[in-house]
Amino acid sequence: MDIDGAINRSLKDYIDIEIDPSFLPYTAAAKIRFLVVYPSCSISILGDDVRISKDQGLDNLQIAKEFRHCLYREKIYQETLDMRRGIVRALVEK
Amino acid sequence: MIDFPLKFREIATDRFVFANDAGDQFFGDEKFLDRYATENLTNRDWGFLNENGLxxxxxxxxxxxxxxxxxxxxMAQAQTTNYLILVPTLRCDLACSYCQVSRVNKKAQGYDWNDETLSHVLRYLDGLETKRIKIEFQGGEPTLRVDLLERIAGHCRKQFDSCEFIVCTNLQDLRPDVLGFLDHEDVFVSTSLDGDWTAHQEHRTKSKGRTEEFFNNIQKLVDRSPKGKVSALPTIDPTGDANLEDLISAYSSLGLNSIYLRPVNYQGFARKTFSSSRDAFESWNKLYFSFIDTLIERANENSELMVEFYFTLCLKRFLHAGEDHHVDLRNPNYFGKDYLVIDYDGAFYPTDESRMLTRIGQVDLSVGHVTKGLDFSKLEQLNESAINSFHEECxxxxxxSCCGIDLVDDLSRYGRTDIIKSESWFCKRHLAIFDRIASDLSSDSPKARIAYAKWLGVPKGTIERGLGAP
Structure with missing residues (x-):
């Protein structure tokens, strides 16, 4: 995902982030987590794009990175959940 | 090939700490993170993970x-009950400004164990399955009832293979009977020392005479005791102007080389007197890490060793498993398993802080009574959330894996446990400490690692820089 190229760096109080299709299943969960950390923002998911409306004082790059990290965390978590369950099972089952 | 799921956090520009659920950590950059999250790890990446057991x-x-x-x-293993905090009296001969236990006046009636409570406590001790017991006498001021301390200790010495007693005392009155009890080999002393004369007097002793009594008594006890028998800890108001150099000097002059720098615990009287301390995170952090910086400098200058207890505990937990003896920092942290509090009225509490919350009427966290036994259904309710392993933020x-969970602190500060964890005092405090440790361990500069080695007793003189991903 090329964040640098994907961010609309205009003076608008929102940024658009293009989401790689492999991350689309995790956008809803990432959105919830992101809004916990940045409650003043709002997020619209528009197809392959995510639009984050934000206070003008917030840095675009930082916001984009934070959202991307939320996506990463959700993807890693959901994709490894079965394995985590397996680890717990391996430890508690005879 | 499978990798053990990694979690990550940015600790400096383009520097991330990665860790799996077993607490194995390494450091890497944004590019490694991108490769990992997008499932584009190189053969070199896989080689690194495999060679390091990741x-x-x-x-x-x-x-x-x-x-x-x-x-x-x-994972902290729940042991059989082997650690009790006993409160034989709630009475105290001091009225410290940040008293955390809602004490009562020395002359108050009805705040000591009566004969019936004592006999039930002894019976409870008889029913424990453990061979080793650790008992912390809290108060009030427990030495006001040194007779009860003697009864409990005498009973335990017959009942258990190994005993350890810790008397948490203000050391205001070292009467011969108190000194006699404290002199026992299996008795340890924990007291409060807020810094130099002025600092201690301001918040605790209030008068010159009482301050003099305290400093004479602690000196007397340190002089006659083996090293390690007497420990002290300060309570610091995060919003105040504590002089940390004076604090170190006060401890050092008494031969004490460990300081547990505690913020005012948002409990008991402190809730009213220091209400601003509930959320004074930034000022606490500034003060705390300035203290850590001072100790790192000291370690590099080869000054007399001085460690900060809690930071060193976090450092140990960051580096390896098994440091689960501190009941405020472990996971899971199940209540009513390996330790319990028995209050002056015979009520059981899961932690010392929970009895304070109950006493001020915020929430009844008592979990039974010595006459009736433990309230297991209440414990079960509490224990449902006493684990961070499945918490949505953790x-x-x-x-x-190196952090813990403290529901009672959450309840005390916010009145609930379902708060946004990352905004809680507990989470912010520990994130800051672990971030600092991660940052120091991944730094090129060996300064902090030299100090860490000394604090941990690592003989080589330094700790190697943390593992770095390709």
């Missing part, structure tokens, strides 16, 4: 089984 062919392989063992060791935190 990936395996499957869970039955050497790396897999090794990971499972480390994972299991990271599951994404690279420090999850």
């Amino acid at each position: 990936a395996a062919t499957d869970l039955k392989s050497f790396n897999g089984v090794s990971f499972l063992r480390r994972y299991a060791l990271r 599951i994404h935190c690279p420090y999850q």
